[in-house]
Amino acid sequence: MSRVSTLLALLAFIAALALLGAVLGYLSTSSGALSLRRWARRQTTPPDDGAPEMTDSPADTHFQQTQAADTHIQQTQAADTHVEQTIPPAEQLIERVNACLPQTQCAQCGHPGCRPYATAIINDEAPINQCPPGGEALIHELADLLGKEFLPLDAERGETKAPQVALIDEPLCIGCTLCIAACPVDAIVGASKLMHTVVIDQCTGCELCLPPCPVDCISLVPADDTLAHWHWPKPA
Amino acid sequence: MKWFPLSLLCASGQAQLHGGLRLPRDKPGLPVNGEIRELALPARLMLPLLDYRREALIPRVKAGQWVGAGQSLAPGVIAPASGRVASIEPRPVIHPSGMHAPCIVLEPDTEQPDEARLYEPLPTMTAERLDKCGVQGLGGAAFATADKLKAIEHSANEPRILLINAVECEPQIACDEALLMCDATAVIKAIGFLMDSTQCQRCVLAVENDKTAAIAAIRQALQRHPVALELVLLEPVYPAGAERSLIRRITGRSMNAEQRPAELGILSINVATALAAHRACQGFPLYSRIVTVSGVGLPEPVNVRVRFGTPVDEVLRQCGYQDSVMEHRVRANGPLSGFDLPSLQAPVTASTNSLGIQPVQATPPPQPCIRCGACEEVCPEQLLPQQLYWYARADDLSGCQRFGLDSCITCGCCDLVCPSSIPLTQSFRHARDAQREHERQEHMALLSQQRFQAREQRLADRAAAREARRQQAKAKLSTSKDPIADALARARQRRKPRGATSNQTASPTPATDKPNAADTTRSDAQAPPSGTQES
Numbered sequence: 001m002s003r004v005s006t007l008l009a010l011l012a013f014i015a016a017l018a019l020l021g022a023v024l025g026y027l028s029t030s031s032g033a034l035s036l037r038r039w040a041r042r043q044t045t046p047p048d049d050g051a052p053e054m055t056d057s058p059a060d061t062h063f064q065q066t067q068a069a070d071t072h073i074q075q076t077q078a079a080d081t082h083v084e085q086t087i088p089p090a091e092q093l094i095e096r097v098n099a100c101l102p103q104t105q106c107a108q109c110g111h112p113g114c115r116p117y118a119t120a121i122i123n124d125e126a127p128i129n130q131c132p133p134g135g136e137a138l139i140h141e142l143a144d145l146l147g148k149e150f151l152p153l154d155a156e157r158g159e160t161k162a163p164q165v166a167l168i169d170e171p172l173c174i175g176c177t178l179c180i181a182a183c184p185v186d187a188i189v190g191a192s193k194l195m196h197t198v199v200i201d202q203c204t205g206c207e208l209c210l211p212p213c214p215v216d217c218i219s220l221v222p223a224d225d226t227l228a229h230w231h232w233p234k235p236a
Numbered sequence: 237m238k239w240f241p242l243s244l245l246c247a248s249g250q251a252q253l254h255g256g257l258r259l260p261r262d263k264p265g266l267p268v269n270g271e272i273r274e275l276a277l278p279a280r281l282m283l284p285l286l287d288y289r290r291e292a293l294i295p296r297v298k299a300g301q302w303v304g305a306g307q308s309l310a311p312g313v314i315a316p317a318s319g320r321v322a323s324i325e326p327r328p329v330i331h332p333s334g335m336h337a338p339c340i341v342l343e344p345d346t347e348q349p350d351e352a353r354l355y356e357p358l359p360t361m362t363a364e365r366l367d368k369c370g371v372q373g374l375g376g377a378a379f380a381t382a383d384k385l386k387a388i389e390h391s392a393n394e395p396r397i398l399l400i401n402a403v404e405c406e407p408q409i410a411c412d413e414a415l416l417m418c419d420a421t422a423v424i425k426a427i428g429f430l431m432d433s434t435q436c437q438r439c440v441l442a443v444e445n446d447k448t449a450a451i452a453a454i455r456q457a458l459q460r461h462p463v464a465l466e467l468v469l470l471e472p473v474y475p476a477g478a479e480r481s482l483i484r485r486i487t488g489r490s491m492n493a494e495q496r497p498a499e500l501g502i503l504s505i506n507v508a509t510a511l512a513a514h515r516a517c518q519g520f521p522l523y524s525r526i527v528t529v530s531g532v533g534l535p536e537p538v539n540v541r542v543r544f545g546t547p548v549d550e551v552l553r554q555c556g557y558q559d560s561v562m563e564h565r566v567r568a569n570g571p572l573s574g575f576d577l578p579s580l581q582a583p584v585t586a587s588t589n590s591l592g593i594q595p596v597q598a599t600p601p602p603q604p605c606i607r608c609g610a611c612e613e614v615c616p617e618q619l620l621p622q623q624l625y626w627y628a629r630a631d632d633l634s635g636c637q638r639f640g641l642d643s644c645i646t647c648g649c650c651d652l653v654c655p656s657s658i659p660l661t662q663s664f665r666h667a668r669d670a671q672r673e674h675e676r677q678e679h680m681a682l683l684s685q686q687r688f689q690a691r692e693q694r695l696a697d698r699a700a701a702r703e704a705r706r707q708q709a710k711a712k713l714s715t716s717k718d719p720i721a722d723a724l725a726r727a728r729q730r731r732k733p734r735g736a737t738s739n740q741t742a743s744p745t746p747a748t749d750k751p752n753a754a755d756t757t758r759s760d761a762q763a764p765p766s767g768t769q770e771s
Binding site for chain 1: 286289290291292329331332333335337602659662663665666669670672673676677680681682683684685687688689690691692
């Protein structure tokens with residue numbers, strides 16, 4: 001008896017499995033999926049009084065519309081990201097040129113800082129060989145970047161010097177604050193009628209503080225080679 | 237892959253070191269009778285105020301002050317003897333540049349007290365105590381051990397491995413070997429203490445397999461003090477002791493050039509550092525190390541215990557170095573990866589593991605590269621030195637990066653095998669420093685650009701504010717119907733003598749919103765600004 005019941009149970013189990021398989025097979029076909037979706041759509045769409053009951057084809061178009069709306073959203077998203085990235089190409093180029101410049105802000109190029117010079121280069125108002133601190137290496141870099149011909153450094157603008165920093169002879173300083181106003185990178189500290197001093201780590205050695213000093217107490221000295229910045233010489 | 241008989245392919249269990257050199261075993265100064273010679277104190281000790289990054293330290297003492305042995309003079313700088321601080325001034329330091337750096341000059345007392353416990357013993361190792369006792373890596377880089385410990389404590393998720401490095405692969409350095417032979421018991425005790433403190437799951441002591449006397453001493457000590465450490469014996473190939481390749485061989489995990497062992501949960505320290513850390517936790521600061529002194533002009537190669545700050549010439553003199561007719565050069569930190577000392581007045585520091593005296597030989601002039609590929613075969617980091625060389629020579633930093641300059645450990649193997657005697661290692665050192673300098677300059681440029689922009693912005697804001705004030709004043713004036721009459725009225729008001737009230741009624745009332753003040757002081761106060769803005 002128990003054997004018969006076991007057999008029956010087994011048969012029932014197999015039948016259930018077959019049924020499940022059939023249902024799954026139906027659903028996995030495209031028509032089955034479609035009809036299921038239609039069914040789901042009917043369930044979710046709120047019944048509209050007065051409106052004719054939705055037939056299959058409007059439901060389909062509605063579905064397509066929502067899909068279209070989805071893609072529209074994606075497109076607007078893409079447009080948004082596009083808007084974020086669209087800095088004008090000229091600005092981008094100016095930034096790239098500015099990143100190459102040495103940022104001494106020395107105005108030896110005839111422009112009031114490195115970024116104005118970068119702007120002038122991009123606007124074709126200045127040649128690429130006007131930056132003495134950058135030297136020939138910079139001219140090569142800019143020529144590569146902008147696809148221009150290499151030009152030797154403009155000698156009228158000055159010559160490339162070894163790294164240097166300004167040093168105030170502090171007993172001579174009268175505290176006139178003229179050098180503080182002249183420093184393009186705010187590297188001089190001090191107050192009216194009090195001694196001024198240069199923050200060596202922030203000084204770019206641009207020499208702009210030299211002309212305004214009424215007592216000539218500022219001099220330029222070679223930037224110190226510290227142990228932390230020392231490097232192995234290149235073998236001959 | 238367990239079915240694959242990997243063990244049949246590799247003779248030993250560990251991964252093999254790529255390349256490397258089997259150098260003649262030139263290990264001098266081994267203490268036959270188990271002694272490391274003590275040196276007498278010099279007249280002056282020079283203690284550089286530099287950390288392992290070569291950045292300046294701020295001293296905690298003043299010139300003329302008396303200090304006791306073991307007292308902290310600056311962060312990580314310990315007084316090696318009791319005495320008086322003579323001065324703090326620039327002195328030569330042990331560095332290939334021969335540059336001077338601020339040093340504390342200490343004149344030791346003639347009578348030194350016996351080494352005493354300065355702090356209470358600790359049950360476990362703490363970074364604070366290591367800091368206080370000035371424990372630094374004694375393998376050669378002098379990295380602060382407290383920083384390593386802090387880093388390993390932060391990477392808590394990783395399985396912890398304690399790697400004790402006693403692989404002294406460079407010829408003519410034998411200070412760790414001497415330490416193991418003389419004091420294996422203390423080393424084993426220290427390792428046991430470190431294992432408990434770091435709660436590591438695995439502890440490895442790596443030694444080369446040809447240091448038979450040291451290995452025997454370790455085994456003997458282990459029998460007396462059983463510690464669950466793995467003794468890994470490596471083939472004596474240079475540079476087997478390099479940290480990154482050693483970790484790769486022992487744990488099977490590879491690191492890139494930027495990674496530190498602590499990120500993988502590995503505390504990798506030198507064997508002498510392990511002992512120093514244990515002693516620090518027992519209350520004894522670190523102020524001396526073992527130095528191998530060898531080479532020509534010495535009666536015999538020796539291992540000596542040197543207090544930090546002892547000048548190199550003093551060490552050599554006490555080891556019996558005779559100035560001979562031949563010109564010598566003194567090389568610190570091994571013949572291959574070390575550097576020649578420009579000044580013998582430079583003091584011994586925690587990173588000075590050896591001093592080798594070599595006759596000056598003219599280096600043969602470099603010949604063109606013949607692309608033999610010998611350098612590539614010996615490179616332990618599997619780089620292509622011949623390729624890297626071209627980029628380094630052309631100052632092409634991005635090319636150097638592509639060919640793995642950051643991974644180069646400047647071991648000097650390629651130099652040794654190059655048939656054209658090209659100075660490869662120095663080219664790579666130069667390129668690496670140039671890269672670092674380039675990065676520093678870019679950083680400085682970025683900062684000065686930011687400062688410039690901030691200033692421009694500030695000036696523009698100020699100008700805009702001034703313009704706004706001007707416009708405001710202008711607007712105020714333009715509201716009146718007859719500005720000339722107003723101006724006349726203001727002028728009259730100003731000229732009006734104090735106390736004269738009879739004229740007040742006669743003056744025409746201005747059509748402005750400004751009230752015709754009875755109080756003269758107030759109108760006086762208001763008049764000048766409007767007057768100046770008008771002009």
